[in-house]
Every structure is written in C-alpha cells, then in structure tokens.
Amino acid sequence: MPARLSHRVHAFLERRLPEQRLFLKSDTATRFVRLRPSTQAAVILGTGLIVAWTIVATAIVVMDQIGAGGSQERMQREQAMYEMRLDDMSRERDLRAAEAAAAQERFALALQQVSEMQAALLTSEERRKELETGIGVIQATLKHTMRERDAARAEALELADAGEGQAAAEGPAVEDVTGTLEFLTDALDRTAGERDLMAQAADGAQEETREVAYEMRLLEERHNEIFARLEDAVTVSMEPLDRMFTEAGMNPDDLIDTIRQGYSGQGGPLGPLLPPLPADEADAGAIADHARASAILDGLDRMNMYRIAAERLPFAMPLKTSFRYTSPFGRRWGRAHEGVDLAGAHGSPIYATADGVVTHAGPESGYGQLVTIRHEFGLETRYGHLSGIDVKVGQKVSRGDKIGAMGNTGRSTGTHLHYEVRVNGSAKNPMTYIKAGKNVF
Structure with missing residues (x-):
C-alpha cells in the first residue's frame, strides 16, 4: 500500500513537474544537473514557506508599530492629564x-x-x-x-x-x-x-x-x-x-x-x-x-x-516622558518579576522617586547598569537597564533629581526601565506607591 501511494505521488509530480536538466558548460567539459520532480517540489515548497513567513512577519511588525503608535499617543494623553492633575493638586494644596x-x-x-x-x-x-x-x-x-x-x-x-x-x-x-x-x-x-x-x-x-x-x-x-x-x-x-x-x-x-x-x-x-x-x-x-x-x-x-x-517615600513616577507598561509586578514565565517594566525612548531621563542616598551605581548581574537608592523607613528603590548613570555611590539625591537615562543593558529584550521598590529587602509592587501618590501629587 505505501509503495502504490508513493508511485501515484511520483506519477502526479512527473505530470505537473517533469524532470528538468540543467547543463553546466566549462572550457574543458560539459556537465548537467538532473532536477527530479520531488526536488522541484521541495524547492517550490521551501520558497513558498519563506515568502509566507516574510508576509506574516511583516504584517506582525506593521501591526505592532501601529499598536505602539496608538499606545504611545494614549500614554502621552494620560501623561498630560496626569501632569495637569498634578498641577491642579499642587495649586489646590498651596491654596489650602x-x-x-x-x-x-x-x-x-x-x-x-x-x-x-x-x-x-x-x-x-x-x-x-x-x-x-x-x-x-x-x-x-x-x-x-x-x-x-x-x-x-x-x-x-x-x-x-x-x-x-x-x-x-x-x-x-x-x-x-x-x-x-x-x-x-x-x-x-x-x-x-x-x-x-x-x-x-x-x-x-x-x-x-x-x-x-x-x-x-x-x-x-x-x-x-x-x-x-x-x-x-x-x-x-x-x-x-x-x-x-x-x-x-x-x-x-x-x-x-x-x-x-x-x-x-x-x-x-x-x-x-x-x-x-x-x-x-x-x-x-x-x-x-x-x-x-x-x-x-x-x-x-x-x-x-x-x-x-x-x-x-517613593510616591513619585521615575519617568516624566511618555512610556508604556510592558511587564507588571509578579510571576512572569514561571519566575518572580520583582518590579515593573516601563518602556520608552532610548535615553529618556530617569528621576529619583524620593529623597535618599545612592548605595549602588554601576553594572549588576541581570540588571545591566543599575542605580540603587536607600530611603527612610527601610525602603529602597532600584532602577535597572540604564544606558547612562548620572550619580555616584554615597551621593544624596532628592525626589525629582535625574539619576540616569533609559537603556537596554543587562538581561533585556528592548529599551525599558526596570523599577523596583523594596521594604527591608522584600520586593513590593511599585504601582501600589505610584497609585497612592496620584491621589495627592
């Protein structure tokens, strides 16, 4: 039964793709290459797969760019609204x-x-x-x-x-x-x-x-x-x-x-x-x-x-430019993700989220270029995958001071900021502090 099926497939390919010979002539000899129906079918199938993969990949990239553009515009609008609310709250606080x-x-x-x-x-x-x-x-x-x-x-x-x-x-x-x-x-x-x-x-x-x-x-x-x-x-x-x-x-x-x-x-x-x-x-x-x-x-x-x-306390945002959330706090791919990832333009300035003292400023395994700041009450913030660092160990910083720039260093698949908040060494969800701060700042 398998032999008869194979014979029928071979006969079908011979009718559709008859055997071809490719002659290769040189100064001293002439050779030819036999292109059997199965070989031609394999070449055609491979070429089709490559073309299909190229079309699908191009469509995914285009859709991602379109989605990223819409998400960026939405984040810009949300950032503008957040800044307006921040200004209104500041004015109201000063008025009070x-x-x-x-x-x-x-x-x-x-x-x-x-x-x-x-x-x-x-x-x-x-x-x-x-x-x-x-x-x-x-x-x-x-x-x-x-x-x-x-x-x-x-x-x-x-x-x-x-x-x-x-x-x-x-x-x-x-x-x-x-x-x-x-x-x-x-x-x-x-x-x-x-x-x-x-x-x-x-x-x-x-x-x-x-x-x-x-x-x-x-x-x-x-x-x-x-x-x-x-x-x-x-x-x-x-x-x-x-x-x-x-x-x-x-x-x-x-x-x-x-x-x-x-x-x-x-x-x-x-x-x-x-x-x-x-x-x-x-x-x-x-x-x-x-x-x-x-x-x-x-x-x-x-x-x-x-x-x-x-x-x-770290109630402020580490970024003031447009960005998008790419990975939340919690389990990711079966492993603990102890911070949040904020993606934006390469070189976007990164700011300290509270007053504190710099305890680390340099490369760190997995984090790439990392800045760590120790705050009051046992709190610590980390800013990873930076492209540049503007502070040094032992330096005192205030909330809103620029400490570095967004990059793609360390174990990273794209330009973003990895932001962590730790209390007595235990990682906490940074969004808890950021969302709480939005009610006031």
Whole structure:
C-alpha cells in the first residue's frame, strides 16, 4: 500500500513537474544537473514557506508599530492629564496652605479682639454696678430729704394756724422756717437733677453693655465660622494623605511618630501649639475654643509631618516622558518579576522617586547598569537597564533629581526601565506607591 501511494505521488509530480536538466558548460567539459520532480517540489515548497513567513512577519511588525503608535499617543494623553492633575493638586494644596495661614492670622487677631472686648465688657459692668450703687445712695438720700421736707411743711402749717395775735412775736420764726423750706427745696431740686443725670448715665451704661454683648455674639459667630472653615480645610486636606499612606501599607500614626523621633529641625512643625489657658480665663466657652484651636493646630502639624514623610517615600513616577507598561509586578514565565517594566525612548531621563542616598551605581548581574537608592523607613528603590548613570555611590539625591537615562543593558529584550521598590529587602509592587501618590501629587 505505501509503495502504490508513493508511485501515484511520483506519477502526479512527473505530470505537473517533469524532470528538468540543467547543463553546466566549462572550457574543458560539459556537465548537467538532473532536477527530479520531488526536488522541484521541495524547492517550490521551501520558497513558498519563506515568502509566507516574510508576509506574516511583516504584517506582525506593521501591526505592532501601529499598536505602539496608538499606545504611545494614549500614554502621552494620560501623561498630560496626569501632569495637569498634578498641577491642579499642587495649586489646590498651596491654596489650602495659604487659606490655613490666613485663617490662623485671622484667628489670632480675633482672639486679641475677644480679649479687648472682654476687658471692655468687664469695665462697663463695673461702671454699671458703680452707677447702680450711686443711684441707690441718691434715692435713699432723696427719700430722707423728702421726709424732712414733709415734716417741715407740716410744722409751717401749724405755725401759720397759731393766729394773727402772735404774728409779731413769732415773725422771725416763720421767716426761719420759710428760709429752711427754700433751702430744702433747692437741695431737693439739685438732688433730683443729679438723680436724673445718674439715671441717664446708668441707661447709657446699660445700652453700652447691650452693644458690647451684641458685638460679642457677632464675634463668637464669626469665630465659629472661622473654626468651621479651618476644620473643613484640615479634614479635606488630611483625607487624601491618610488614604495615600494607608494604600501604601503603612500605619499613618506609626509613620508620624517615626518622623517626630528622627526630626532634624528643618521644615518641621508649624511652631509651638497653644499654651494652656490661665486659671482666670478658663470658662466653658474659652475652654471649648481653646480645644478647637488646639485640634486645628494639631491637624496642621500632622499635615506637615505628612509632607516630610511624602518627600522621603517613593510616591513619585521615575519617568516624566511618555512610556508604556510592558511587564507588571509578579510571576512572569514561571519566575518572580520583582518590579515593573516601563518602556520608552532610548535615553529618556530617569528621576529619583524620593529623597535618599545612592548605595549602588554601576553594572549588576541581570540588571545591566543599575542605580540603587536607600530611603527612610527601610525602603529602597532600584532602577535597572540604564544606558547612562548620572550619580555616584554615597551621593544624596532628592525626589525629582535625574539619576540616569533609559537603556537596554543587562538581561533585556528592548529599551525599558526596570523599577523596583523594596521594604527591608522584600520586593513590593511599585504601582501600589505610584497609585497612592496620584491621589495627592
């Protein structure tokens, strides 16, 4: 059976591809090469395979270029949107900081005004009490004088009824009584005038007290509004910061405690917090306002600690030019891939993602040209496959400093950056920090 099939195939090839002879003539001899049908079929098949492979490979390359161009344009748009959002967040953060500073100044001025108004209110209250005491004394004196006047009038009427026969003898006594009555009347008039003046002064003091109390209520309402705005601003500013550190797998309270313990004194807290209230000013309202002001200042101090921590942790992007993600963190081809690969143009600048110290700058097996930076809190970042290095071991770098250029050195199949984040030597997903930072920076 196989022989018959082979014979049929051979006969088919002889009909379609008859045997050919290729003559090769030289000066001394003539030779020929026999091209059998099977040989011709093999040559035709090989040529077809080569042509087909060339067409398929060309189509793949063209489609990859088209896809890369679309992906690059998309990444450029995303990068532009990210930069715009970064600028907006920076402006909003600066505006919030300016509003907080202005509100703090207004708060200090309001506290001073409250102190002045309280002093004025106490003075007015003391004056009112003095006026009430004076009015009471005058009213008592006026009552005593009026009783004396009534007694004198009664005595005068008795003397007038004594008769005309005794008028000559008692004339001088009647004149004395009349003079006394006139003196008492003048004294009563003066006393009444003084009473009216004191009453007017008391009314003025009460009106002034009411005006001061009204101004105090307005001032308290304004203070409450200022406190509410400050508390809202602190809350709005703190939420993305808390979320950023929480998403990065860090406890914000422990992080701030570590910052405070290692704080060097440059750019730290906003200053001393409010001192305790004096004993003579520790009423319920003052205690409540003091507690709210202390909470706001604590929040501002916490925000400042967050700012210091954010500068020391790798929340920024190592690239500012257009790029595309070519390999994520995790298992790849059965092996652990301990970073992310970001592909871009050859020579694209690479930037430090946080403040730190360079611990390695040179070739490393598998990484090619590698830069390693040690950061605070046991963190370390690695930047592999670089084409050039712009830093040296022991150099201190800040977030955003250029440390090298993208390349294709080491175990690499194309131009890209291999970026790693390690915590106490253990590799972590860098996208966790990058995505967390996008909420703030």
